[in-house]
Amino acid sequence: MNDSLKWLDEPIAAPDEKTMQAATLRQSQLTKPPGSLGRLEDIAIRFAGFQRDLNPTLTKIVVRVFAADHGIAARGVSAFPQSVTAQMVENFTRGGAAVCVLSRTLNADFLAVNMGCLHDVSPHAALVHSPIATSTADFSTQHAMTQAQMHRALKLGADQTHAADLFIGGEMGIGNTTSAAAILAALFKLNPTTITGRGTGVDDATLAHKTELIEKALVLHKEQLTDPLAILQCLGGFEIAALVGAFIASAQMQTPILVDGFIATAAAALALAINPGVKPWLLYAHQSDEQGHQLALQELGAKPLLNLNMRLGEGSGAVLAANIIREALALHSKMATFAEAGVSGAH
């Protein structure tokens, strides 16, 4: 691997088995029929392993929303104009976007990261300005980005991670469901018709056009689509590359990651293909309404926490689902045991 990418291969420690065993025992002693808190029990046990602490908490939550424009969007694959990417970045900095509202309730450490938009964005304390270019190139005719651009985007994403109780990576980029569908089709060798969806809400004709462009791109780049980094370079976006870098770096610093919707899942799939050690640190927040997300989750063997028919992106589904993790951890550490409460155990 190229020297500037060596960090991607750095080993990732596994969550602590001993603490998970102790947490499993504690779950069996809490005042409830065994297993009755369902997946909330597994979440608490996993977090005990993440934090090497029998009483894990969700206090420090880092939310980073990476935004970038896509060359493919000029082909008319979205229901919205490309100018919306930069406009939404302004909305993130002013706190008016869905992910901002949800992050505030959670008291999360929130920042937007401009990875490269067609339109200027005003400086703001809640905005990291890291543009790589004004947009990626149109991947239906050329590589979406140069190798140097991809390396920078991966590193800039990694730079946004910190040791924390949870990392959430969101994205914003008009056209990025086309990029994410192409990535997933290439990575899992799927027929583009099964994985391509309506994104922001395109009509039937635009969906057919979008699918055709992906089919064309997969043929054009065929020879190169043999490893995850080449797939990212040919078909990705700067914000998607930043997510890949952030997911790998988070796992390397033993910070669990809550994956959001369709685009974040494409980034997680690439991160896993690059460094499989990421796997135990990933949790999946929700099944997006984007057609293809269910299939992508299935390919990953991932079981999301929620299905609320959301398809917004921004990290919104993940920030929402973090509330469930917080409650799972509160139950785990604050419920009384049978012995403490004087409640009889099972026959």
Ligand SMILES: O=C(O)c1ccc[n+]([C@@H]2O[C@H](COP(=O)([O-])O)[C@@H](O)[C@H]2O)c1
């Ligand atoms: O996260 C998802 O599952 C999701 C599904 C559909 C759309 N989006 C968001 O919508 C934008 C991309 O949609 P589009 O139609 O422009 O490709 C981008 O900003 C995403 O955050 C996100």
Ligand SMILES: Cc1cc2nc[nH]c2cc1C
């Ligand atoms: C308004 C709007 C907000 C978004 N947030 C994430 N993707 C988005 C796409 C649009 C169009």
